[in-house]
Amino acid sequence: MLKKIEEQPIIAIIVAGILAFGLLIPTLGHYQDDWHFIHYGSAAGARGMLEFLTMDGRPTAFWVYATLYPLLGFSPLPWHALSLTLRLATVLLAFSTLTTLFPNRTRTNLLASFFFLLYPFFTLQPQAVVYTEHWIAFALFFASVLLMLRAIQNPKRWFVYTALAILVETLHLFTVEYFVGLELLRPFVIWMMLTMETVRQSANPLQPQAHNPYLHSGYAQAIKRVVQLWLPYLLILLLFLYWRTAFLGSLDLRNNPTDSLSLQTILTTLQHLGADVALVLVSSWFKLIDPAALELTRARNFVVLAITFISGIAAYYYSRSLADDNPSQLPLTNHQLPRETQFLTPNSYLLSGILALLLGLAPAYAANFIIHLKLEPWNGRFALAALPGAGMLLALAFDSLFTSEKTRRVMFAILIGLLIGYHNRNAFDFKTSWEKQVKLYEQLTWRAPFIEPGTAIITDQEILSYMGDYPTSFALNTIYDTKSLRPSPYWFFAMSENLGTDADSLVEGVELTAKKYASTFVGNSRDSLIIVFEPEKNQCLWILRPEDAAYRGLPEPIKQAAQVSNLSRIQDKHETYPTLYRAIVPENPASWCFHYQRADLARQVGDWEQVAFFWELAERGGYAPGHGFEYIPFIQGYAHQENWKQALALTKQSNRVSANMKTILCPVWEELAASAPESAERDSAVNDAMEVLGCE
Numbered sequence: 001m002l003k004k005i006e007e008q009p010i011i012a013i014i015v016a017g018i019l020a021f022g023l024l025i026p027t028l029g030h031y032q033d034d035w036h037f038i039h040y041g042s043a044a045g046a047r048g049m050l051e052f053l054t055m056d057g058r059p060t061a062f063w064v065y066a067t068l069y070p071l072l073g074f075s076p077l078p079w080h081a082l083s084l085t086l087r088l089a090t091v092l093l094a095f096s097t098l099t100t101l102f103p104n105r106t107r108t109n110l111l112a113s114f115f116f117l118l119y120p121f122f123t124l125q126p127q128a129v130v131y132t133e134h135w136i137a138f139a140l141f142f143a144s145v146l147l148m149l150r151a152i153q154n155p156k157r158w159f160v161y162t163a164l165a166i167l168v169e170t171l172h173l174f175t176v177e178y179f180v181g182l183e184l185l186r187p188f189v190i191w192m193m194l195t196m197e198t199v200r201q202s203a204n205p206l207q208p209q210a211h212n213p214y215l216h217s218g219y220a221q222a223i224k225r226v227v228q229l230w231l232p233y234l235l236i237l238l239l240f241l242y243w244r245t246a247f248l249g250s251l252d253l254r255n256n257p258t259d260s261l262s263l264q265t266i267l268t269t270l271q272h273l274g275a276d277v278a279l280v281l282v283s284s285w286f287k288l289i290d291p292a293a294l295e296l297t298r299a300r301n302f303v304v305l306a307i308t309f310i311s312g313i314a315a316y317y318y319s320r321s322l323a324d325d326n327p328s329q330l331p332l333t334n335h336q337l338p339r340e341t342q343f344l345t346p347n348s349y350l351l352s353g354i355l356a357l358l359l360g361l362a363p364a365y366a367a368n369f370i371i372h373l374k375l376e377p378w379n380g381r382f383a384l385a386a387l388p389g390a391g392m393l394l395a396l397a398f399d400s401l402f403t404s405e406k407t408r409r410v411m412f413a414i415l416i417g418l419l420i421g422y423h424n425r426n427a428f429d430f431k432t433s434w435e436k437q438v439k440l441y442e443q444l445t446w447r448a449p450f451i452e453p454g455t456a457i458i459t460d461q462e463i464l465s466y467m468g469d470y471p472t473s474f475a476l477n478t479i480y481d482t483k484s485l486r487p488s489p490y491w492f493f494a495m496s497e498n499l500g501t502d503a504d505s506l507v508e509g510v511e512l513t514a515k516k517y518a519s520t521f522v523g524n525s526r527d528s529l530i531i532v533f534e535p536e537k538n539q540c541l542w543i544l545r546p547e548d549a550a551y552r553g554l555p556e557p558i559k560q561a562a563q564v565s566n567l568s569r570i571q572d573k574h575e576t577y578p579t580l581y582r583a584i585v586p587e588n589p590a591s592w593c594f595h596y597q598r599a600d601l602a603r604q605v606g607d608w609e610q611v612a613f614f615w616e617l618a619e620r621g622g623y624a625p626g627h628g629f630e631y632i633p634f635i636q637g638y639a640h641q642e643n644w645k646q647a648l649a650l651t652k653q654s655n656r657v658s659a660n661m662k663t664i665l666c667p668v669w670e671e672l673a674a675s676a677p678e679s680a681e682r683d684s685a686v687n688d689a690m691e692v693l694g695c696e
Helices: 001-006 008-023 034-055 058-073 076-100 106-118 130-153 155-173 177-203 219-250 263-281 282-289 299-321 346-365 379-400 405-447 469-479 503-508 546-550 555-564 594-605 609-620 628-640 644-657 662-675 680-693
Strands: 453-461 492-494 511-516 519-524 530-533
Touching: 008 076, 008 106, 008 299, 008 405, 008 662, 034 058, 034 469, 058 076, 058 130, 076 106, 076 130, 106 379, 106 405, 130 155, 130 177, 130 219, 130 379, 155 177, 155 219, 177 219, 177 346, 177 379, 263 282, 263 346, 263 379, 282 405, 299 405, 346 379, 405 469, 405 594, 453 519, 469 492, 469 511, 469 519, 469 628, 492 511, 492 519, 503 555, 530 555, 546 555, 546 662, 594 609, 594 628, 609 628, 628 644, 628 662, 644 662, 644 680, 662 680
Parallel strands: 453 492, 453 530
Antiparallel strands: 511 519
């Protein structure tokens, strides 16, 4: 098997891609912009996607999701498998393009392909749904270029190959505009391909050759041939540019390229270009070694280090098959070349890489984005189209720096190992984020099977990494099988981010509104649910009651906001229990938090027998609270069943487990003293609790 991998660069690239991006696929989910696509697709199908993508500036991309949703559904796993497949297909098509244009650059082409595949700047591969359209468009670009090259090589089939190439070019341009800059590489690629054919026939003057009418002699004739062959592709490009600027621009959609056609914008771009190029080519590689990744106190670090080591060893053995570049395949000395083909020297690879890098960055600047000024890691998407060019340049640098075969093999192994380990380390971060998302969604649906539309869910700050306020809003609406876009039934507000008002105003009662893409929300602050969600502190999701404002352990803004937490918005409607989330979230009721949430719901409706049932069920399962706050429903449940001994025992446990519990347990017992039926047991338990807690 190892020998076969050594002999097959395609297999080696696939194996490297799986090691870097495929090992953790079963543990990954949906993140940030993924939820836009999942929400609009699940709520309104193709129509919803068309509406959303129109507002996002690329309406014709809806064909991707209209085609794939019926096939893949909304579960994360198929989307991640497809995304990796598309990424590998893109790299393999790029590798085939390089080997067609530079057959004498055997090793450099393969290095460039590995670097393109594993480049450390784009780290958003786990966002599988949103970048599906990008990888499809990227793969289509290279497929179109390859078909164009085949048309030049096979003039008898020129029409068929060219027709297919133009069709594929149209699809990639009208899917995602990220790769439009690379279209300007076509005349350069055509020139190189014509030159390649000229050189090939010049190198074998005695060998019979099929007549190729596109071979040129003389600069004027060469330019004419290039223009003739480029013209149909140029017309499609101009059609797209008109569509994107004039037509979509008239709809006032976002990121209109014509907005950047000002002298000031051009000057700004030139001022920042050097910094962006340095970030992509140099600084992004500094992240490969992170001291925190070497701390052997976390199990995941052992796993990543093992993957890094194994990948490095495999890369070292594979590096034996990295054949030297073979200049003898083409006559590369200037005196052997026709005058107009003398640029086909080793410098042509460097020139190609530079052009591919700069033209790959061009669409970002056309949309007025400066890469190094954007937030990491989200700025990585703006350089996605530039990664093949960056890979070519780094492959040249690698060959220039490491001329000894032994040194080259060692450095190749180290780089590939570190790159694969880095991407796994990044995937672990996304895995952790998804695990926290899953806990939120499953606990929320356990605690609130149905929430009245028009409910705002409010906390003090963003609670999910790789998300954000409106992606969380789209996720919550998806989890509850929402079909309405205007208005959306639910919206997530973080008081430090998108709320737009303070806690005092919430208590007074204010209108809460939100708008994002094709979705709107309108609600009242008095129809809100105030939550606390910190599972990293071994806590469950807390949907607060107004009475919980007394607890000193809550952040101050949350204590104030808790006064308007309206639990009547939650109803125990099992017939409307959300089902879509079962296809997205791997529900696991084998946890303490399942018992806590179901008991808290039972407390809300006054079913004290159910509250006690869930405590006993949790005990039989070996589950226990991780925070004193989570004892409170059970203290109240046993007290209302007049099991005062158990209520007092749980109170003592609660007070031992967490600090500041006195501030909330004292009011709980005061309420029990006032509401529970009179009895000697009640009075004795109340007195004992007050004494244990030190209540005034």
